[in-house]
Amino acid sequence: MPSSTGYMIAAGAAAIALFFALWWMLVVGGDEAPWVPAGLAASVVLLVALSAREVVMRRAWTRYLLENSVPEGGTRVSSDKRNSSKKTYSTSLHVAALATIQKQSAAAETASAPDSHLDVFHLCQNYLESTEEAFRATNLPPQKRNALRAGQERVRTLGKHHLLTWARDSSRTLTHEAQKRVRVSDKIETANRAVECLDSALKIFPEEHELNESKLAIREFIASVRVAHWVELAERAAFKGHYRRAIDRYKDALFYLERESLKEDVRIAGEERIGREIEALRLRLKSRHKPRNE
Template sequence: MHNRAQRARMPSSSGYILAAGATAAVLFFLLWWMLRSGGDEAPWVPAGLAASVVMLVAIAAREVVMRRAWTRYILEQRRREQIKAETSQRISSSGSSQSDRRSRTLDSYSAALRSVQKRCAEADAPGALPEAHLEAYLACQEYLEGADDALRSSSISSEMRIQLRAGQGRVRVLAKHHMLGWARTSSRALTHEAQQRFRMSDKIETARRALNVIDSALKLYPEESELKESETAIHEFVASVKVSHWVELAERASFKGNYSRAIDRYRDALFYLSREAIREETRVEMAERIGREIEMLRARLKMSKIAATPTVQD
């Protein structure tokens, strides 16, 4: 039955010619009937011409059509034979193939782990840029995601699960180390750059970039004390920049003898000091210093008003 089914699917040249002849005959009689019904005196002439054209086209295209049919047939046969061979091979060597796949999978993850460790070592090398820590962290995350996908599979062995979990533990430690390293080195570099800026807006903008770096790391490790201390230090730097700006304006006004304007500028400094997220002891210390300056200016303003008041003579 199987061989007969295969022979029935083989391309047949004679079958192709018979099909073309039948099509031409149907077309001939259909046109002949239509033309005769329309009153044509010689309906067989155009009907015969149309049928002849169909046969000529079919014969001319026979070689191309049959070649394509045989090509499809041969490819289909080869595909079936290949599937049968692969199936029998899997059945005969299922045990050994599964062990080989497990071995290859373990080797691939071991190689990936070594690659991650190498990149982490390069990031810790002297003179490495802060971005190297970030790249090492991303490599760790890629390994962890791949290991998670593998652990979700039900086809891996218990031995492989143990090795993957052990590798994940080591890589998680490396990931945290390099994320903190990137946050530390990048925030320090940006803070140093902010200190070198001249305009207040440039200082604050650069410091904000350092805060964004710290915030990115805090989202991953919110309980890390080093990150919290760095965040507080940068906030204090931003506060000092804003307060120093208004203090400088107050000192200029005081130098020019405009004590009322100087007092207003010191009050602006107190306003920004109260809004910034800094340590309370730092806030109190700066507020007390500004308060003393305001009291001194008030005393000077009072003395200047007294000096400007004309005395009444008896």
């Protein structure tokens, strides 16, 4: 196809040549202002060239299309083909994504790290979001639409399974780690991380009985750690003869016993035991002051 730039250069060169030719002829003829008629003639040539440009380019474009056996509506047809190929590719991409999820799911079942289950869950979430966008953005035929719906159901089931597995295994690992820690603050911090794992899953599946039971068990562990800490401080104070301080420490233990999430029978048993210890310490205080009063 000819270049429009070359066409305009040729027209400009012709206009300049005409300008100087007329200018020289008028100068020789003794004209007082030879550049005026020469300039007008050159301008007319340029205007004619610009007017003819569209006709010339249109003919050249038509000839180019005919020589390459492409209809003039070829651009739109190509665009439609590209859009069609994008839709087909999108469906193929979802099929490949489903196969990848199933492969990762099988690998996660044999892996020892709980995070592998969380990775599969995120893959499932991405797949579900992508398929929903495909439903909104494209006019899929019923067969492909049904296939995507079936894929969504399988992925939802896999996603739930892997999220619950991750929450269960991660919370167990963190709870065992918390039990091995020496410092009370480390025990509580690690156990709270286990609760956070369970809470993440419960936000999506709040009715899961196993997760709620596990969360309650970890809460009881945290409460027992705090109560045991203050009971130990109370026992040390009592052993050293600091009975008033020991009573205060037992009261701190009662505070956490009443505040934390515990089963009612566990709470009652703890309160009764601490209550007996406080009464025993008060009796010791009274017996200590009797000789002084006498």
